[in-house]
Amino acid sequence: MLPESTNGTGGGGEQVVPMAWWSAESMADELLRTGRLVAPGSLEYLAGRQTLALTIYLCDETGALAGARAVARIDEWLSRTSHGHPWPQWVRERLAAREAREPRGGPGPDLLLARRTWRRLESTEVLAADLTAAGRPVEESAQVWTPAWQLGLPLGHLAIHLY
Template sequence: MLPDGAGEPAGGELPVPMAWMSAEFLADRVMLPAGVMPYGSVEYRAGRTALAVTHFATRSPFDLKELFDDDKRDYWLLLTADPWSWRQWAANRLRRLASQQPAAGPCHPDVALATEAWRWLTRTELLPLLGPEGTDGRCPWVPAWELGVTLGHLALQCY
């Protein structure tokens, strides 16, 4: 058990990662109705995580109405159209957000969760959805971020 006040911000309140939780909720609201992957599959997780990172990195305030906003949807479609460009964009945005954290003490929980999600996307490889074999006869592995962005883009188009 931690002593009183250990690891707590000033005022004794624990920080709640509302921005990250909202980003995940919004991503679920896009992925679920699209039905591009079964809920609970690792592919679904990749798509949801890529969309959550996209929302979090844009730093737009959470509003359920933005799900139905054509401008926001078009912006997300543009960001996710090319997985390689998205990867560079997301890495730069998350790096900038992380650099804004205090040097001493714990990272804000929103940034910590987004960083952990990014780490999972960049360190995980998945089997491809189509085409069981590569050109050399072996099964190629796909980075989770690449598959996730592609699935997220597809879900946005279906939304």
């Protein structure tokens, strides 16, 4: 992703690459593929991957997500994706905090991709089983339109558990 204001280069002439976002997305993809919960390429898979990638990215304060360090964060990812955690509120707060720390030139490519993903997860609705039936078994025939993140969150949580 190339920032418009620098004509494709960073301040020192180098190209700006969203490595933190790509690392988070790659880890999310690995978690979902390993879990084999849904078919890759399906709407459910995309919702799960985007939800997990956003969670992983926002949990990584340093932007230095790497294999061994990433696996050490699994407990935090499980906590953030657990049932009852105010995930959407947490996402909004973390995005705002990241934005406040960005340099004057505007948000970097990682944050731009994260914000775009969050907007997509919020605005895309999918027809799915009603997972909000508190205390009752899920009735799969009772389907409701729900934001994509509400489908992706429990899928992501389960994928983390299976990893």
